[in-house]
Amino acid sequence: MSLKVKLQEGWEKFKTNRKIQIYVGTAAVLIIVAVGVGIIYNSHNKEKAPVVQTYVIPENEKIFINGLVVPKQSKEIMGPANGATPDIRVSNGQSVKTGDVLYIVKDEAAIQEIASIKTQISNLIREKSTLQTGDVGIVSINNQIATLNTSLSAANAKAYTKVKAPFDGKVYLHSSAGSSTEASASSGSLMTVQTTDYVMNGQISEQDLSKISKDMTADVTVLSTGDTLKGRISYISDRPASAAQPSGSAQDVGGGSLSFYNVVLAFDTQEGVVDGYHTQATIEVNSDKHKIPSSAILNSGEEVYVLADIEGVLKKVNIEVISEGNNYSVVTGDLNQNDVIIKNPTLQMKEGDPAPVSSGTDESEVDAKSDDKSEEM
Numbered sequence: 001m002s003l004k005v006k007l008q009e010g011w012e013k014f015k016t017n018r019k020i021q022i023y024v025g026t027a028a029v030l031i032i033v034a035v036g037v038g039i040i041y042n043s044h045n046k047e048k049a050p051v052v053q054t055y056v057i058p059e060n061e062k063i064f065i066n067g068l069v070v071p072k073q074s075k076e077i078m079g080p081a082n083g084a085t086p087d088i089r090v091s092n093g094q095s096v097k098t099g100d101v102l103y104i105v106k107d108e109a110a111i112q113e114i115a116s117i118k119t120q121i122s123n124l125i126r127e128k129s130t131l132q133t134g135d136v137g138i139v140s141i142n143n144q145i146a147t148l149n150t151s152l153s154a155a156n157a158k159a160y161t162k163v164k165a166p167f168d169g170k171v172y173l174h175s176s177a178g179s180s181t182e183a184s185a186s187s188g189s190l191m192t193v194q195t196t197d198y199v200m201n202g203q204i205s206e207q208d209l210s211k212i213s214k215d216m217t218a219d220v221t222v223l224s225t226g227d228t229l230k231g232r233i234s235y236i237s238d239r240p241a242s243a244a245q246p247s248g249s250a251q252d253v254g255g256g257s258l259s260f261y262n263v264v265l266a267f268d269t270q271e272g273v274v275d276g277y278h279t280q281a282t283i284e285v286n287s288d289k290h291k292i293p294s295s296a297i298l299n300s301g302e303e304v305y306v307l308a309d310i311e312g313v314l315k316k317v318n319i320e321v322i323s324e325g326n327n328y329s330v331v332t333g334d335l336n337q338n339d340v341i342i343k344n345p346t347l348q349m350k351e352g353d354p355a356p357v358s359s360g361t362d363e364s365e366v367d368a369k370s371d372d373k374s375e376e377m
Contacts, residue, residue, distance in 0.1 A: 052356040053343040054309060057290050057335055063211060065218075065263055065281040067202025069273055071194035072266075075166055079190040080105045086163075086190065092173040095196075096165040102191065103163050110158035117152045121145055169195040198273045200231060202281060203241055203260040211285045212236065218265055218281040227272050231281060235264035289322060293343050294329045297321065309340040309355040316351040317341070 080086055086103040090096060128141045165171070172192045200220055204212065212233060220231040240259035265281055267273055296306045297319070305316045319333035335341070342349065342356075349356070 051344070052358050054340050054358045055293055055296060055343040057292065057337050057339045057341065059337045060284040061211070061286055063204070063208045063283045063285060065202040065204050065265075065283070067200045067263075067265075067279050067281065069198050069222075069275055069277045069279060070201045071169070071275065072197050072199045073167055073169070074192060074194040076189040077102055077163060077171075077191045077193060078188050080161075082107075084108075088173070088190075090171045090173075090191075092171070094171050096169060096171050096193065098165055098167050100165045101162050102165055102171060102193070105161045105163070107158050107161065110155045113155045114152060114159055117148050117155060121148050121152070124148070165193055167193070167195060169193050197270055198275060199234065199267065200265040200279050200281060202263050202265065202279075204236075204263050205258045205260055206240075207258065209236075209261055212263070212283060216283055216285075218283045220265060220267065220279050220281045222272070222274075223278045223280060225272070225277075229272065230268040231265040232268070233263060233283075234266040235262075237262040288332055289330055290332075290335050290337075291328050291330050292335075292341065294324060294327060296341050296343050296345065297329060297331070298345060306335070307342045307345050307349055307351070308335075309342065309358075312355050314342070314349060314351055314353045314355050 082105075084105050084107070086105050088103045089101045090103075096102070124141050124145050128138060128145075131137050131141075170193070172194070174189060174191055214233050214236060216233045218231045218233065220229045221227070222229070239261070241262050292306065298305055298307070303318055304321060305318045307314045308317045309315075317334050317339075319331040319335065322330040322332060
């Protein structure tokens with residue numbers, strides 16, 4: 001008997017046998033119910049499964065300062081106040097040491113006074129030589145000579161004034177150097193003495209002033225060459241230089257200009273540093289503090305830590321909470337910028353476990369800033 005015939009006989013039997021129909025119908029209903037319950041159960045469990053998110057530690061904030069390379073010290077040497085012609089004792093570009101004579105000024109009135117005093121002294125000495133020993137006039141002459149010698153010393157001090165270098169460096173003559181880039185003598189400045197070691201002079205806005213401090217390190221880029229030097233903040237002014245915005249730093253607050261403050265950076269080396277070159281210093285701030293989601297912080301009672309994803313493996317990183325907010329907290333510890341931490345760890349997650357598959361990375365630097373503002377209000 002063929003399969004087709006057997007199926008036909010079975011179908012005819014099913015149609016005529018009421019009991020078989022009931023059994024088959026019941027079995028079908030049970031199968032459908034079981035499948036439905038399984039689907040609902042799996043869907044319910046899937047909804048309850050925790051969604052793992054990660055958070056990337058933001059890069060440190062960077063502050064940029066534009067400026068110029070200038071001598072560490074520079075002083076304008078003024079010409080004689082009385083308009084006399086100075087006797088310059090240095091040449092343009094000459095190296096000088098502290099105390100070297102730059103120029104000498106003769107006071108003609110003092111020189112004439114010296115000649116007059118010397119003549120008077122000579123006359124008194126001749127007059128004294130004509131007197132006999134014991135003559136009362138000798139005492140008077142001696143007193144006059146003593147007074148004239150005092151006046152002679154004072155006149156000699158005024159006769160030749162020496163102007164000396166205030167520190168080691170180089171001297172640059174102004175109008176006599178024949179350079180249009182140098183200050184003219186008509187301004188009253190005869191020459192400039194400046195050191196041969198250089199610093200960077202820049203300005204920082206009021207928005208960033210509180211973020212920097214003395215001895216902070218910086219990477220200083222020489223804009224014309226692209227070379228990068230190491231620098232350190234050596235001076236921060238507490239007086240605004242101006243309310244005008246310096247070149248290359250178009251910053252505006254509510255349509256108004258900002259105040260800017262002078263900042264000086266010393267270079268670790270003078271190699272490649274050229275007077276007058278334009279520079280830009282980059283300073284990283286808050287390198288030891290990080291803002292992370294408060295939900296990422298775990299407290300075992302003995303230690304406070306977060307779980308970091310290190311090459312696919314969970315690693316415990318101990319931290320110290322500096323300030324805690326509803327959404328974000330500021331912490332210190334062994335975290336580094338661009339580290340990936342678990343934003344919503346569970347109690348089942350332990351150090352050494354494979355890092356769970358994340359549903360997404362939360363790079364929430366913007367959210368963290370908005371969180372700051374909401375907590376301040």
